[in-house]
Amino acid sequence: MVDRLKPEYEGKVEFRLYNVDTSTEGQELANKLGAKYVPTFVFVNADGSVALMEAGALPEDRLRKELDALK
DSSP states (O other): HHHHHHHTTTTOOOOOOTTTTTOOOHHHHHHHTTOOOSSSEEOOOSSOEEEEEEEEEOOOHHHHHHHOOOO
16 A cells, blocks of 8 residues: 555655564664554654654555645
């Protein structure tokens, strides 16, 4: 679903996907943020502040809502 939304939000939202099983960077980021479940969505505003961190799969309408709310 994220791959399908990327073109729609191009230039507005930067998507970063990390594999915490195989990526050291992903593991370090998960530890820093306290993410314990896969998937975990972290929505970050342009100023670097975390707007929302949500564990578990999100339905498309909720994902759109959170992406649209980013500042």
